[in-house]
Amino acid sequence: MRNLFSLAALAAALLLLPACTAQESYQNAKSCAEVEIGMSQEQVRRIMGEPTGRDTTSAPGQVWSYLFGSATDTSPIRVEFGDDGKVKAKQCAPEASGSERPTGN
Numbered sequence: 723m724r725n726l727f728s729l730a731a732l733a734a735a736l737l738l739l740p741a742c743t744a745q746e747s748y749q750n751a752k753s754c755a756e757v758e759i760g761m762s763q764e765q766v767r768r769i770m771g772e773p774t775g776r777d778t779t780s781a782p783g784q785v786w787s788y789l790f791g792s793a794t795d796t797s798p799i800r801v802e803f804g805d806d807g808k809v810k811a812k813q814c815a816p817e818a819s820g821s822e823r824p825t826g827n
Contacts, residue, residue: 747815750788754799754814761809766801773801783810790815 753770761769766786773786775798782805787798804810 747790750790750799751815754788754801754812757801757809757812759809759811763803763807766809770799770801774798783807 750770756769757766763786770786770788774789775787777785777787783803785803786801788801790799799815800813801809802811802813
């Protein structure tokens with residue numbers, strides 16, 4: 723009986739996982755549209771939250787990435803900072819206007 727309950731809980735969690743991914747993608751897309759060139763890392767963090775990835779090997783500066791898309795079709799949102807810690811470029815996912823929820827999740 724305990725195993726059956728555990729299996730049911732796992733199945734329910736797996737069913738909810740795609741909805742969380744779609745919501746996170748939508749929020750990241752919406753937030754990406756608000757990021758502007760010249761913003762500080764702290765300003766970006768307040769808008770986007772903590773990045774899911776950081777590339778500190780691209781000197782000077784660093785690149786932060788955020789998830790966008792489904793588990794099988796991902797297209798990271800990237801925010802590139804210069805050596806002064808300010809946004810010098812951003813790459814939002816193609817649908818990252820923030821006006822539409824991503825599909826395929």
